[in-house]
Amino acid sequence: MHAPVAPVRTSLIEGHKSYHDITEDLCAPTEKAPSLSWIIAFIISIATMSFGLFSLAWTIWFGIGSWNLNRTIGWGYDITNFVWWIGIGHAGTLISAILLLFRQKWRTGVNRAAEAMTIFAVVCAGLFPATHTGRPWFDFFMFPYPNTRGPLWVNFNSPLLWDLFAISTYFTVSLLFWYTGLVPDFATVRDRAVGFRKKLYNVLSFGWTGSAKHWQRWEALCLVLAGLATPLVLSVHTIVSFDFATSVIPGWHTTIFPPYFVAGAIFSGFAMVLTLMIITRKILNLQEYITINHIESMNKVILLTGTIVGVAYLTELFIAWYSGYLYEQFAFFNRAMGIYWWAYFGMMACNVLSPQIFWIKKYRRSIYITFLMSIFVNIGMWFERFVIIATTLARDYLPSSWSYYTPTWVEIGIFIGTLGIFFTLYLLFTRLAPVVAVAEVKHILKSAGDQYIGERAKGTQGSEAIHESAH
Amino acid sequence: MKQPSKEMWVSAQDLRNDPELLAASHREFPESSIVEELGQEGTMDRLESSRRDFLKFLGFSLGAATVAASCEIPVRKAIPYVIKPDSIVPGVASYYASSFVDGGDFLPILVKTREGRPIKIEGNSISPMTGGGTSARAQASVLSLYDTNRLQSAGKVDDGQVTSMTWDELDKEVKASLNKGGGIRLVSRTVISPSAKAAIAAFAAKYPTAKWVQYDPVSSSALLDAHQMSYGVRAIPSYHFDQAEVIVSFDADFLGTWISPVEYAKGYSKGRKLNNLNSAKMSRHYQVESYMSMTGSNADHRIMVKPSEQGGAIASLYNAIASAKGAVTINAPAINDKAKSALAKVATELLNAEGKSLVITSVNNLAEQVLVAKINALLGNDGTTVTMGDASLQRQGNDKDMTGLISEMKSGSVNTLIVLDGNPAFDQAQGAAFREGMAKVATRISCGGTLDETGALGSHVAPTTHLLESWGDAQPKLDQVYMIQPTISPLFKVRQWEESLLRWSESSDLDITAEQPYYEYVKKQWQTTFFSSQSGAGSFTSFWESTLHDGLLTLGSGSSAGSNSADVTAIASTLTKPSGGDEIQFFESINMGAGQFAGNPWLQEMADPITRCVWGNYLFVPIGWDGGNDYTFFQGMEDGDRVQLDINGVSQTVTIVHQFGLMPGTFAIAVGYGRQTVGKAGRNIGSNVQDFLSMNANGYAANVGLAPTISAKVGRDKEFACVQHHHTMGVTGADPKTGKTINVDEKTVSTLGEGYQGSLVDRSIIFRGNLAALGELEEKIHHKREEFQALNDKSLYPSYDEVYKMGHHWGMHIDLNACTGCSACTVACMAENNVPVVGKKEVFRHHEMSWLRIDRYFYGEMENPSVVYQPMMCQHCDNAPCENVCPVSATNHSSEGLNQMAYNRCIGTRYCANNCPYKVRRFNWLDYTTADLFPANEPRLNGEEIPFGADNLTRMVLNPDVTVRARGVMEKCSFCVQRIQEGKLTAKKEGRALRDGDVKSACMTACPTDAITFGDLNNKDSQLNKDLESPLVYKVLEEVNTRPSVNYRARVLNRDESLES
Secondary structure, eight states: OOOOSSSSSSSSSOOOOOOOHHHHHHHHHSSSSSOHHHHHHHHHHHHHHHHHHHHHHHHHOOHHHHHOOOOOOSSHHHHHHHHHHHHHHHHHHHHIIIHHTTTTTHHHHHHHHHHHHHHHHHHHHHHHHHSSSSSSGGGGGGGGOOOOOOOOOTTOOOHHHHHHHHHHHHHEEEEEEEEHHHHHHHHHHHHOOOHHHHHHHHHTTOOOOOOHHHHHHHHHHHHHHHHHHHHHHHHHHHHHHHHHHTTTTTTTOOHHHHHHHHHHHHHHHHHHHHHHHHHHHHHOOOOTTTTTHHHHHHHHHHHHHHHHHHHHHHHHHHHHHHHHHHHHHHHHHHHHHTTTTTHHHIIIIIIGGGGGGSSHHHHTOOOHHHHHHHHHHHHHHHHHHHIIIIHHTOOOOOOGGGGOOOOHHHHHHHHHHHHHHHHHHHHHHHHSSSSSSSSHHHHHHHBBBTSSSTTTTOOOOHHHHHHHHOO | OOOOOOOOSSSSSHHHTTTHHHHHHTTTSSSOOHHHHHTTTTTTHSSOOHHHHHHHHHHHHHHHHHHHHHHHHOOOOOOOSSOOOOOOOOOOOEEEEEEEETTTTEEEEEEEEEETTEEEEEEOOOOOOOOTTTOHHOOOOHHHHTTBBOOOOOOEEETTTTEEOOOOHHHHHHHHHTTSSSSEEEEEEEOOHHHHHHHHHHHHOTTTEEEEEEOSHHHHHHHHHHHHEEEEEEEEEEEOGGGSSEEEEOOOOTTTTTTSHHHHHHHHHTTTOOOOOOOOOOEEEEEEESSHHHHHHHEEEEEEEEGGGGGHHHHHHHHHHHHHHTTTOOOOOOOOOOHHHHHHHEEEEEHHHHSSSSEEOOOOOHHHHHHHHHHHHHTOTTTTTEEEEEOOOOOOOOOHHHHHHHHHHHTTTTEEEEOOSOOOOHHHHTTTHHHHHHHTEEEEEOOOOOOOOOHSSSSEEOOOOOOOOOEEEEEEEEEEEEEOOOOOOOSSSSHHHHHHHHHTTTTSSSSSSSSSSHHHHHHHHHHIIIIITTOOOOSSOOOOOOHHHSEEEEEOOOOOOOOOOOHHHHHHGGGGOOSSSSSSEEEEEETTTTTTTTOOOHHTTTTTTTOOOOSEEEEEEEEEEOOOEEEEEEEGGTEEEEEEETTTTTEEEEEEEEEEEOTTTEEEEEEOOOOOSOOOTTTSSSSOOOOOOEETTTTTEOEESSSEEEEEEEEETTOOOOOOOOOOEEEEEOOTTTEEEEHHHHSSSSSSOOOOOTTTTSSOOOOOEEGGHHHHHHHHHOOOOOOOOHSSSSOSSSHHHHHSSSSSOOOEEEEETTTOOHHHHHHHHHTTTTTOOHHHHHHHOOOOOOSEEEEEEEEEEEEOOOEEEEEEEEOOOTTTTTHHOOTTTOEEEOSOOOOOEEEGGOOOOOOHHTOOOTTTOOEOOOTTTSSSSSSGGOOOSSSOOSSSGGGTGGGGSSSSSSOOTTTTEOOOOOOOOOHHHHHHEEEEEETTTTOOOOOOOOHHHHHTTEEEEEETTTOSSSSSHHHHTTTTTOOOTGGGGGOOSSSEEEEEEOOGGGGOO
């Protein structure tokens, strides 16, 4: 059988999988006893999460004074981590929504895990704005609820309020999208399960029967949600960037921030997806579903967005010089040459220089280099947010108020704790749901399986031609 | 029908057996019950609330009741007056005229009381001396009243431990000791109270072996002796800085600590303000000093000499003037060439301003003081800028008396020592010797209000009242007498030392049966002295009451001094000679004095004007520049490093801070710190350098240490608390490569490589210039402001200017030329607005809460820079960046242009503080005021058991008109909104419009130099609008378009450019 696909496309599913093989391979992790490595990873994650929650309780009990923020630098680790986590979430939405609309088939290998990552990242991100307030028990003041105090409304001019709406919308839509995708897969797991697990997955799968009507509605819903999520890819980080862009502080007050933040978010998100998938595919033995081709595709996105971010950094510097505005000039001069120069150079090295290695195909397709790079990018993007927040505030208008900031153990504890929360949730996810979308992979098997396309496919002209020329 | 009841009836209807009533009487409840009502057909349809609503309300009420019941509401008891005193109206403040007296330091004040509690000090504006200015110390004195460490009764002291005893027991023991005979010695700091002097005289009359020794912790003994020698009067002349066109001060910190700084600052500022630019005139101020004092920081020129060169400097100035005037010259000790040539120019200038110049010195050596008095005499300043008819009595101490007393004590000839006032075992140059002597005295009584070093070495304490609990009077000048009246009954069983003395002397003038014996005594004194010598008032009662009301009585001036008869050649040989080696100068700090305020957290946390450090004294070490991208630091150390300081075998560990404007080879450190026997707040704060003090060869207390050795770094102050880390805005030096003058701070500002020129000075924060080029400055400000306004005149946003033109629009004007940096306003602000004290560690973490701070920038020559002070508080921007970022609208704009905080609404995102270009917002990081329910997060100032803000006694100082903020809440300057409201209400009650001057912010009233004007921008006739007309007025960061309501007037110096070498 010849697939109606251009032969230049390489295969996305390897190992001559049949539909049954796919079900077996992808459902297996939810059915087997956890491996030792999973158990060790889970214990570490729970431990770090507990430490984070302890640090959080410490903060609420003693007050923000347990952090090292000061009269000049009102935000430090808290908002740095918030923006970092929000950014990480963006890859999931991009993969699931925009790549779905663009009919990028390679997304099916990674979209499930990426979406899960989005949700867990937003959970981690949301923790920071909720607990960085001086009186978190009054956080509900942020919601525009009807009240008898006048009525007293929230300030719709405030970017923090926009943040609240943006992030809650983002979380809701991401969760719905992810769950919708999971429904047929839960049904598959259900059909194979017995006893309590059958009951559990029966509830989770909402009584999916796999009828044509179900499939039709499911596809329609996925498309609608994709349509809803698409603007969110752009809007959420745009609004997060408004926290800074609408302020008057030199180094924050920049119109370039929305595109620059969105690109940065996708950049860091893909890096985190790669970090997770490279480990996951190895441990769960999914190399045939998450192939080198997937990794290469994602590396291309990293190269693109990393370069966009690099251009943005240079543009900022140029505009600072070109503006003729002293404060702006000093702010950017200070970023590179001032007290936090190491953060700036860390950012530049990790975000701009290191991704350039992906111009070379060999490195794009190297697991080790990719893994290393994904860690670099994660670090670099953390530095970027730290540079924007702490460095800018530390040296603003009045030299009399200049200050310096280093975090306390409490702040570091909360940050580590969110990593713990993230990995705890992710590890649970790998045990509860197929980490690769079963139904969607099956959907593309005939157009992307290696028995149908690519050089190993049987009887295709393209592969024969390649085969012959190789002789 | 029922028969009418004859026995009893309840109503007319009952009496006539009304059928309706009868029918109703069968029902127990006249109205149908709600159950019946609801049971009727169709009722439910008529109701607006449905059953669902009912259940909702039920659920909510139950939930709310549960929540409310489970919260523990603290029980606060209030006891109403049984009989309301006439003078107290709850919620309305009363003001009483009184005086702040601290040894010889004096200030006429008004005490604000609320419900019988003194809570704030204001200046007494009718005083001809100060015109209403205050000092930081006076502002903070109200907190000392509520000091938890005050002694609460008389007591016996054994090895530093106090066991309380009754006053009768004490009196018995004291009298027994006094009657035993032997030497009786009274010791006090300068006493300026005529009544107290009468009490001492009465005591001396009773006990003939008694002698009274006065001393001053920072001694002016030589100054007094010089006037004794020159004019035959042992008093300090009145200095009229307002009439001086050229002021030369040798080491005298007359704006900060010397003799009468508020009075001097008032006069000084009159000669420094530029109100009329068409005939702009300023005095020229030269300061000859070794380290940068607050006064030196205000000078047009600082001439740097080592402390031991002061003698030579004064002598060379004298010689220059004497030779011009044909008087005898003397042998002047050598001084550095730079100072010498500068002083030659100063001499010419002084000679050009004969009768309109002023030379002073605080050097405590007779020869220097005699020469300075002679210089003034030669210049014809006697009678113009220096007058003796209204001489000051604010220093009367005599070093030689103190030395005599100590040797008497050491010889064992003193049997009873009564320390009336002061802490001589700690606060003076011979503290160690005094302690040694005290050990040989049998009965040692200390009248200190708290247990201090002297009290701890004593045998008895007879604690005196706080000033605000005392009766008394004060004569700071020959022609002015002031009242001291109590504003609260003594909080503890304490007794004024004057009364104690009178009781011990069994004076018949003291009516001990009276309710307030010393009050009657003072009154009697006044009746026999001041009343009988005046003629204005008819009866003593009206005389007394009007004096008490005003707080002062003006007397006729005494006779002016005769001519200066000092023989300068005789004393020339006793001039201080240059030491040749390193030297260290010990000085008095603005806040701590000689340590008497160590227990006062407001003053401990007041940032030093020059170093901007708090909670401690720091050794000033020089800072240099390597000609490249870095400053050079003393021995490569950083601010906050600890070193060992050794002089003559005495050693002490001190913390260093690098200082600009330090004469090479000189170090400096403040005295009065490192106290051990003091209230918890001050214990072990800073380093005790008292034992480095010594007497000079001529028997005067010296404040210089010779040949100090400073070790390498021995440790680090882990809580080095400094509120400003970047200190400069354009200090210049010569680039070694090009030879051009560049801004050194801009070159060194970055961590990597060099910074770029203009990165600091081109900020529109400080505008400064020189009098000679005033036009240039005017033009610069005009040009810049035009540019800034042009940048911002296009806006997408609607303009609210129309709204701001209605009603009031509060604004402020701050004259940077008048601001001396004295920090009275910052302490006043803390007192007025319940601003919490956070302690050293929290300040180290940059968590200080000051609503008003005074930014200090060095500029000008790197080696010897000038200083500009900029009081910085909320600018109340009409385009406030903080307001639009608050998600909950906790900070918003009032219709009167105030940027206001709704503390209850604030959730503490700190976004507003981030977005404030002026960084004036203060966040309650921890529970500084103990306002919340978590006891775990209340920081301690200095390891005390009960947090400072939690103590009920301390909390009596809180202003009830201002909310105490909880942790997690943002706060900032409110333009004293409570005062605005009070002013508006008063005007409303009186049925009139608010007048200019009805509302004055706390910083404005505290300022000794009237640098701050608060007022209504919409009142065309207000002083504020008049001040704003000056072309030197600008707004900080105007280009950011925040539209601040606070305006600054540029800093102008009157420098002689030719003097710069």
